Amino acid sequence: MTNHLRLGVNIDHVATIRNARGGLHPDPLRAAEMAAAAGADGITVHLREDRRHITDADLDRLSIGVALPINLEMAATDEMLGIALRHRPHAACIVPERRTERTTEGGLDAAGQHNVLAPIVSRLADAGMRVSLFITPDERQLEAAARLGAPVVELHTGPYAHAEGGAVVFELERLARAAELGVRMGLEIHAGHGLTFDNVAPVAALPTLAELNIGHFLIGEAVFVGLDAAIRRMRAAMDAARAAA
Numbered sequence: 001m002t003n004h005l006r007l008g009v010n011i012d013h014v015a016t017i018r019n020a021r022g023g024l025h026p027d028p029l030r031a032a033e034m035a036a037a038a039g040a041d042g043i044t045v046h047l048r049e050d051r052r053h054i055t056d057a058d059l060d061r062l063s064i065g066v067a068l069p070i071n072l073e074m075a076a077t078d079e080m081l082g083i084a085l086r087h088r089p090h091a092a093c094i095v096p097e098r099r100t101e102r103t104t105e106g107g108l109d110a111a112g113q114h115n116v117l118a119p120i121v122s123r124l125a126d127a128g129m130r131v132s133l134f135i136t137p138d139e140r141q142l143e144a145a146a147r148l149g150a151p152v153v154e155l156h157t158g159p160y161a162h163a164e165g166g167a168v169v170f171e172l173e174r175l176a177r178a179a180e181l182g183v184r185m186g187l188e189i190h191a192g193h194g195l196t197f198d199n200v201a202p203v204a205a206l207p208t209l210a211e212l213n214i215g216h217f218l219i220g221e222a223v224f225v226g227l228d229a230a231i232r233r234m235r236a237a238m239d240a241a242r243a244a245a
């Protein structure tokens with residue numbers, strides 16, 4: 001357990017906006033530098049197979065130019081493994097990836113894909129990366145992650161973020177139980193997906209979490225208040241929730 005809840009800022013959608021015009025603006029590297037100045041603890045990017053947002057060239061520049069640890073979200077493919085091994089980011093988070101999805105929709109089937117994931121997890125870990133698996137908050141997936149030897153899991157907060165009415169508490173309790181179980185298994189627990197100013201506090205208050213990864217909302221909010229202000233407000237909301245817990 002840790003008192004400081006780390007904030008990983010996912011800057012993919014800075015690249016999405018840039019790519020809409022095909023030029024150089026807005027620059028994800030500049031966003032990463034601003035995120036660092038605003039209190040982010042890490043920068044997260046997802047290099048997708050179709051390169052719809054962050055590109056290989058972005059990853060090159062970010063790897064050289066960003067002082068913060070980089071968390072590379074990646075599909076469990078040979079191509080992505082090769083890229084991760086060349087760049088050796090601080091962390092590699094294995095996520096499921098479907099070409100037709102708008103964003104990462106579900107968690108990884110760590111249980112069903114053991115044989116595919118095992119060599120990838122061990123090669124990433126052997127190269128010094130902190131490997132994390134993006135999973136739904138359930139016992140079977142946690143056990144599978146532990147069996148794979150991943151030191152970290154990132155719990156999918158999408159079902160919590162999109163829940164309504166009584167389902168919100170149900171999903172929050174599911175996250176809390178999974179996080180506690182994961183800590184008992186010796187895993188470091190991260191969480192992310194769909195988090196906003198309005199829903200982050202109950203998640204940030206969970207003492208078993210070490211890191212939140214937040215992207216789409218922050219980049220969207222930056223349109224209105226600026227990236228620096230959006231990240232500072234998220235940082236403050238997380239810290240306040242932790243302090244009150």
Ligand code: PXP
Pocket residue numbers: 010012046073093095103104134154191192193194195213214215216217
């Ligand atoms: N964590 C993982 C593994 C993700 O795939 C994403 C989305 O790219 C996030 C966190 C961040 O989600 P959001 O963009 O909804 O904040």
